[in-house]
Amino acid sequence: MTDPLLDYHNDLPVELSPPDITEYREGNSGVEYVQTMDSGTPGPHVLISAVVHGNELCGAIAADWLLQQAVEPVAGRLSVGFMNVEAYLSYDSNHPNRSRWVDEDFNRLWGPGVLADPKRRITSELRRARAVQPFLATVDLLLDIHSMQQPCVPLMMAGMVAKGRDLAAQVGIPSAVITDSGHTEGMRMRDYAAFRDPDSTRNALLIECGQHWERSAADVAKATMVRFLRASKIVENDFGHDWLKTMPAAPAQAFYKVGEIVTVESDAFIFDRPWKGFEHLAKDTLIARDGSRLITAPFDTTVLIMPSKRLHPGKTAVRLAHPISQ
Ligand SMILES: [Zn+2]
Structure with a gap:
C-alpha cells in the first residue's frame, strides 16, 4: 500500500522512462543490485x-548507461548500486510520486546507531539499508x-564539511554547490x-x-557521473568524451551554505508563493506560514533550497542558504 504522504497529484510532464534493471539483480558484489569492477591496481573504491x-529516474538511467558501457576501471574499484529497488520497481508513470519509498525514506536512516537499533520498526527500507551498509x-x-520535485537548476549537495566542497570543485559541475547538513528528520546516506x-x-x-x-x-546525471569518475582517477582521462562533448559548457561554480532548515511543525504550513527553488530573496521576505509562525528570509541574500510539496509535521519544508566563497 502506498504511504499516504506520497499520494499527491503530479501536474508536471513525465518525459523519462525507468530502465529495466532486473538483469542487475544478482550482482557480483554479494549484495543484490550492486555491481563491482576491480581494476586490480591501487586506487579508491568509487560507488555510483x-x-x-525510487521515483528519481535519472540516476537509474545514468547507472544503467554506465553498466552498458562495460567500463573497466584503470585504477581502484568501480561499483554501481541501485538502492531502494523495491520502491523503484513499483514505479507507475500515472502516479510517479508514489514510488519514492515503500515504508519510509531510505535517505534518513544513516545517523549513528539507527541501522543497529533493535527497537526500530522493520521496514522495507531498513532491511535494504542494512543489506547495503557493510558494502557502503x-x-x-x-x-x-x-532529482527534485520542482524544475530547478541542478544542485550539488556537498555535505557539512569542506572536503565535500573541494570534491565538488574538482568535478566542476554543476554551477551551484551547497554546503548543508541534511534534514532534521534523519541523516542521509551521503x-x-x-x-x-x-x-x-x-x-x-x-x-x-x-x-x-x-x-x-x-x-545532467550522466555528465556529473562522467566528471566524477574522471575526478576520482579510476577511469581514463577522456572517459565519456564522446558523450560529454554534446553537453553545453559549464558556467563557473558558485558556493552556498545552508544556514537554516525549516521543518514543518503544524498541520497548517503554507508557502507564501509557489516557490520552485533557488530563488534569491532579500532579508525579511515572507517565505511561508506554519500555523501562526511566520518564516522569513534570515540572510541578506537568502537562497531557497528545494521547497517541498510534502508539508507534513516533521518533514523538511525548505532549506535556507546564503552565498559563501569556496
Ligand atoms: Zn532524492
Whole structure:
C-alpha cells in the first residue's frame, strides 16, 4: 500500500522512462543490485548510487548507461548500486510520486546507531539499508544521484564539511554547490560515518539533477557521473568524451551554505508563493506560514533550497542558504 504522504497529484510532464534493471539483480558484489569492477591496481573504491528515492529516474538511467558501457576501471574499484529497488520497481508513470519509498525514506536512516537499533520498526527500507551498509563501509568516494520535485537548476549537495566542497570543485559541475547538513528528520546516506568526518579521506557528493521526470535530468546525471569518475582517477582521462562533448559548457561554480532548515511543525504550513527553488530573496521576505509562525528570509541574500510539496509535521519544508566563497 502506498504511504499516504506520497499520494499527491503530479501536474508536471513525465518525459523519462525507468530502465529495466532486473538483469542487475544478482550482482557480483554479494549484495543484490550492486555491481563491482576491480581494476586490480591501487586506487579508491568509487560507488555510483542510484534510486535512493525510487521515483528519481535519472540516476537509474545514468547507472544503467554506465553498466552498458562495460567500463573497466584503470585504477581502484568501480561499483554501481541501485538502492531502494523495491520502491523503484513499483514505479507507475500515472502516479510517479508514489514510488519514492515503500515504508519510509531510505535517505534518513544513516545517523549513528539507527541501522543497529533493535527497537526500530522493520521496514522495507531498513532491511535494504542494512543489506547495503557493510558494502557502503568499503566505499572511498560516493556519488549519490538524485532529482527534485520542482524544475530547478541542478544542485550539488556537498555535505557539512569542506572536503565535500573541494570534491565538488574538482568535478566542476554543476554551477551551484551547497554546503548543508541534511534534514532534521534523519541523516542521509551521503553523510554516513566517514563521509562526514573532516579527518577522513573518504568523501561523498549528492547531485540533484533537476526535476524528477524532465529529460535534462538524465543528461545532467550522466555528465556529473562522467566528471566524477574522471575526478576520482579510476577511469581514463577522456572517459565519456564522446558523450560529454554534446553537453553545453559549464558556467563557473558558485558556493552556498545552508544556514537554516525549516521543518514543518503544524498541520497548517503554507508557502507564501509557489516557490520552485533557488530563488534569491532579500532579508525579511515572507517565505511561508506554519500555523501562526511566520518564516522569513534570515540572510541578506537568502537562497531557497528545494521547497517541498510534502508539508507534513516533521518533514523538511525548505532549506535556507546564503552565498559563501569556496
Ligand atoms: Zn532524492
